[in-house]
Amino acid sequence: MESRRPLHASLTLLILVTSSHGGHLKSGPTLKMDQALLTFHNQLTEEVQVFYTSDSCYKCVYQHLVTVKPNNNNASAVISTKFPLTLQVEWTRNVTLCSWSQTYGEGGHYSVWIQMSEAASNPSCTDAVDKRPNNAHLPLLVGALSLAIIALLFVVAPYIYRRRCTSKCIRTICCQDPQCSVDNDGAQACEAEHNTTKAKPTRLRSLDTFRGFALTVMVFVNYGGGGYWFFQHAPWNGLTVGDLVMPWFVFIIGTSVVLAFRSMQRRGVSRQQLLRKITWRTVVLLMLGFCFINYSPRDGAHFLGPERNPTESESLVEPGPGCGPLLATVADYHPAGDSVALHHFAHACTQLPNVNPSIGYLGAGGIGDNGLYPNCTGGAAGYIDRWMFGDNMYRYPTCKEIYRTTQPFDPEGVLGTINSIAMGFLGMQAGKIIIFYRGANVRILCRFLVWAVILGISAAILSKCTRDEGFIPVNKNLWSLSYVMCTGCFSFLLLGGMYFVTDIKGWWGGQPFIYPGMNSIFVYVGHSLLGFYFPFSWEMRFQESHWEWLFQSLWATALWVLIAYLLYRKKFFLKI
Numbered sequence: 001m002e003s004r005r006p007l008h009a010s011l012t013l014l015i016l017v018t019s020s021h022g023g024h025l026k027s028g029p030t031l032k033m034d035q036a037l038l039t040f041h042n043q044l045t046e047e048v049q050v051f052y053t054s055d056s057c058y059k060c061v062y063q064h065l066v067t068v069k070p071n072n073n074n075a076s077a078v079i080s081t082k083f084p085l086t087l088q089v090e091w092t093r094n095v096t097l098c099s100w101s102q103t104y105g106e107g108g109h110y111s112v113w114i115q116m117s118e119a120a121s122n123p124s125c126t127d128a129v130d131k132r133p134n135n136a137h138l139p140l141l142v143g144a145l146s147l148a149i150i151a152l153l154f155v156v157a158p159y160i161y162r163r164r165c166t167s168k169c170i171r172t173i174c175c176q177d178p179q180c181s182v183d184n185d186g187a188q189a190c191e192a193e194h195n196t197t198k199a200k201p202t203r204l205r206s207l208d209t210f211r212g213f214a215l216t217v218m219v220f221v222n223y224g225g226g227g228y229w230f231f232q233h234a235p236w237n238g239l240t241v242g243d244l245v246m247p248w249f250v251f252i253i254g255t256s257v258v259l260a261f262r263s264m265q266r267r268g269v270s271r272q273q274l275l276r277k278i279t280w281r282t283v284v285l286l287m288l289g290f291c292f293i294n295y296s297p298r299d300g301a302h303f304l305g306p307e308r309n310p311t312e313s314e315s316l317v318e319p320g321p322g323c324g325p326l327l328a329t330v331a332d333y334h335p336a337g338d339s340v341a342l343h344h345f346a347h348a349c350t351q352l353p354n355v356n357p358s359i360g361y362l363g364a365g366g367i368g369d370n371g372l373y374p375n376c377t378g379g380a381a382g383y384i385d386r387w388m389f390g391d392n393m394y395r396y397p398t399c400k401e402i403y404r405t406t407q408p409f410d411p412e413g414v415l416g417t418i419n420s421i422a423m424g425f426l427g428m429q430a431g432k433i434i435i436f437y438r439g440a441n442v443r444i445l446c447r448f449l450v451w452a453v454i455l456g457i458s459a460a461i462l463s464k465c466t467r468d469e470g471f472i473p474v475n476k477n478l479w480s481l482s483y484v485m486c487t488g489c490f491s492f493l494l495l496g497g498m499y500f501v502t503d504i505k506g507w508w509g510g511q512p513f514i515y516p517g518m519n520s521i522f523v524y525v526g527h528s529l530l531g532f533y534f535p536f537s538w539e540m541r542f543q544e545s546h547w548e549w550l551f552q553s554l555w556a557t558a559l560w561v562l563i564a565y566l567l568y569r570k571k572f573f574l575k576i
Contacts, residue, residue, distance in 0.1 A: 105133025209510030212517025226550030247487035254427025
């Protein structure tokens with residue numbers, strides 16, 4: 001789910017205060033969220049230059065930060081605290097005096113003293129904390145505890161209600177409840193009420209729960225995720241929570257399509273009727289996408305998953321054979337599977353720069369990779385998109401701030417969209433497994449686990465369990481093969497866990513995620529069109545920390561979940 005808004009907190013470092021003679025600065029700039037103040041004190045007799053690079057920027061060229069004049073002068077800069085920084089102090093004759101890496105805290109004031117060492121004749125750099133930083137993760141901890149308490153209340157309340165019903169039935173049996181009698185009619189009514197509480201649903205609640213969970217995370221991420229970098233998209237290589245949402249949606253679409261088609265086939269729907277329904281939904285989704293692009297450029301073209309009829313698409317279907325080899329569920333899709341495998345093999349051949357750099361380039365360009373490819377953002381993927389669409393492309397990629405890129409790049413470009421087909425194919429495998437082994441829950445879970453293990457090991461091999469040094473790094477912007485396998489692994493594990501808890505054991509009904517999951521089109525459209533109006537959001541006044549932004553993100557997300565719940569109670573489901 002690609003957020004189309006520019007980053008609110010820039011990853012670049014801004015020089016706000018320059019030279020001052022003497023000791024500490026009397027006053028400094030007002031720091032905002034994810035910022036700290038760094039002051040350099042030069043006690044040498046020569047001018048020094050300070051350079052920096054972010055550790056999340058792969059092989060990036062050092063950027064100039066400040067120039068500090070000699071003889072007890074100082075200079076200050078506001079720096080980003082999102083990622084660790086590597087700083088380097090040099091003399092004007094390009095001699096490095098000192099270099100260090102450090103993660104600075106939000107709201108902190110730091111000093112670096114550049115002076116001659118007493119023990120030796122070489123200069124040294126010593127750091128000090130002038131003002132202790134804030135705990136940037138405290139709002140997140142408070143929010144997590146609050147959500148845990150609310151979730152506990154939702155779990156306890158139904159338990160108390162069930163206990164009340166059980167006690168009522170016991171009183172009936174003991175002839176102590178005046179509302180029930182011991183005749184056959186009363187006994188049957190009480191038994192029916194008791195059995196109703198134990199009746200299992202006839203449809204897969206795990207699919208609605210999975211979809212609703214992905215949608216809820218998507219809404220939270222689109223509202224900024226409290227301003228935390230790990231709820232946003234990775235600058236280039238790597239994986240964050242925001243990078244998981246779109247693959248989850250594509251995965252569950254594949255699963256739902258298999259179950260929906262089987263359900264319609266059971267009802268005697270012809271191929272022509274099925275084709276008309278697919279065509280109609282495709283046209284409507286495209287029109288909705290165009291409307292969103294034109295209506296709200298700040299929110300942009302997020303991914304929109306097709307909606308299904310809540311009464312038909314994901315009910316349990318007739319079983320296939322009771323057992324079979326692991327790859328039996330793949331056999332029905334071998335033409336599509338062969339096509340997907342062939343495409344990804346060809347695409348992988350262009351994604352092996354760390355094996356042979358002349359084959360392809362996967363970097364962000366800009367100042368990355370030692371500045372050798374400044375205009376090659378996205379490599380082949382970016383080149384094809386720019387060749388096809390020209391200037392009609394997204395101009396705020398996630399790498400723009402930290403890599404100083406100038407080329408437009410769309411993370412949902414042509415090659416990336418084609419690669420996402422593999423994610424849908426994996427979701428189809430999950431749906432086929434559910435159909436093929438219906439009633440054999442152990443087999444279903446085992447095959448989910450086997451798929452997860454295979455995909456996870458493959459992703460680990462391709463990425464070498466590193467962010468940047470693998471054969472094919474995990475990269476959402478490119479939808480790299482390792483990214484598809486990694487998120488596919490997480491998808492099988494998450495769906496398997498939800499299937500076990502909700503459909504097998506019945507320990508959890510999927511609340512509250514099942515409500516937006518059954519009305520995903522409405523929630524998506526609503527939050528895209530109205531999400532930036534009151535009461536969902538407002539102009540934030542307290543920008544020094546994450547408190548207000550996190551509260552706004554949680555508040556807006558909770559409102560949409562509540563709206564989905566009310567629609568569920570009214571049995572209103574928006575479908576196309």
